[in-house]
Amino acid sequence: MIVTKTEAVTKTKYKVFIDEQFAFVLYKGELSRYHIAEGMEIEREIYEKIRTEVILKRAKLRALHLLNDMGRTEEQLRTKLKLGNYPEDIVENAIDYVKSFGYINDAAYARNFIESRKDKKSKKELYALLCQKGIKNDEIEAAFEECYECEDSKAAIERILRKKKYDPDTADQVETRKILGYLTRKGFRYEDIRQVIHVYE
Numbered sequence: 001m002i003v004t005k006t007e008a009v010t011k012t013k014y015k016v017f018i019d020e021q022f023a024f025v026l027y028k029g030e031l032s033r034y035h036i037a038e039g040m041e042i043e044r045e046i047y048e049k050i051r052t053e054v055i056l057k058r059a060k061l062r063a064l065h066l067l068n069d070m071g072r073t074e075e076q077l078r079t080k081l082k083l084g085n086y087p088e089d090i091v092e093n094a095i096d097y098v099k100s101f102g103y104i105n106d107a108a109y110a111r112n113f114i115e116s117r118k119d120k121k122s123k124k125e126l127y128a129l130l131c132q133k134g135i136k137n138d139e140i141e142a143a144f145e146e147c148y149e150c151e152d153s154k155a156a157i158e159r160i161l162r163k164k165k166y167d168p169d170t171a172d173q174v175e176t177r178k179i180l181g182y183l184t185r186k187g188f189r190y191e192d193i194r195q196v197i198h199v200y201e
Helices: 028-033 044-069 074-083 088-100 106-117 123-132 137-147 150-163 173-185 190-200
Strands: 003-008 013-018 021-027
Touching (some): 021 028, 021 044, 044 074, 106 123, 106 137, 150 190, 173 190
Antiparallel strands (some): 013 021
8 A cells, every 4th residue: 555645734734635536534642652644554454443533533523513503404514524534444433433422313303493493484394494404204204203293383373463563453455465475485385374374354
């Protein structure tokens, strides 16, 4: 195995390419410690030692730091680690590591996400946002079942009408059509909207 290139990422960090393939990122001091330089041969034993004792350890710590910083889905964490130039198998190992402690739980994340926003957004909006975060469809559906009762959607509509200061006593047809269109675009079911507007009337 030959070190074919070392490429500076910052003043202290370098991408290391072995046999023309990207292998990992090391700090300047680590290059010296493991005698990594362009054109040098690297033994398989040293290569594996770097991957497990340096890169994997660093990826695990990075994953823990990212989760401590804020709640993330598995896919969000995976994306962040990949942006840090960690090899794909190292990323998956780091994710398995934090999952083993229960630090990642997409089902719980989806439930918390829905609970904190369901009075402001429709199911359609929440579903789209959770999909963007990489949560699987079955986990989203299960979270909806746990978080929603039939009245929740109507309660969210009522809150929006209050926020928009929609007054049925003074609203004309134009204002009513406008609020109906707004609620429909937000993803609320027409039947729920009609029932709530009827209540207001």
